[in-house]
Amino acid sequence: xxxxxxxxxxxxxxxxxxxxxxxxxxxxxxxxxxxxxxxxxxxxxxxxxx
Ligand SMILES: [Zn+2]
Numbered sequence: 001x002x003x004x005x006x007x008x009x010x011x012x013x014x015x016x017x018x019x020x021x022x023x024x025x026x027x028x029x030x031x032x033x034x035x036x037x038x039x040x041x042x043x044x045x046x047x048x049x050x
Contacts, residue, residue, distance in 0.1 A: 007020045012033070012036075014039035017035055019035035
């Protein structure tokens with residue numbers, strides 16, 4: 001049987017790529033806005049500059 005994993009997706013607020021749900025975000029998926037820690041850090045740095 002072919003079964004597609006049905007995971008929620010979001011678009012990264014920094015690099016605009018779509019990324020899939022990860023287990024590590026199971027508790028904070030609502031708050032996740034970036035695909036990776038790196039994007040989160042970059043976004044924060046830009047916020048400061050602006
Ligand atoms: Zn990203």
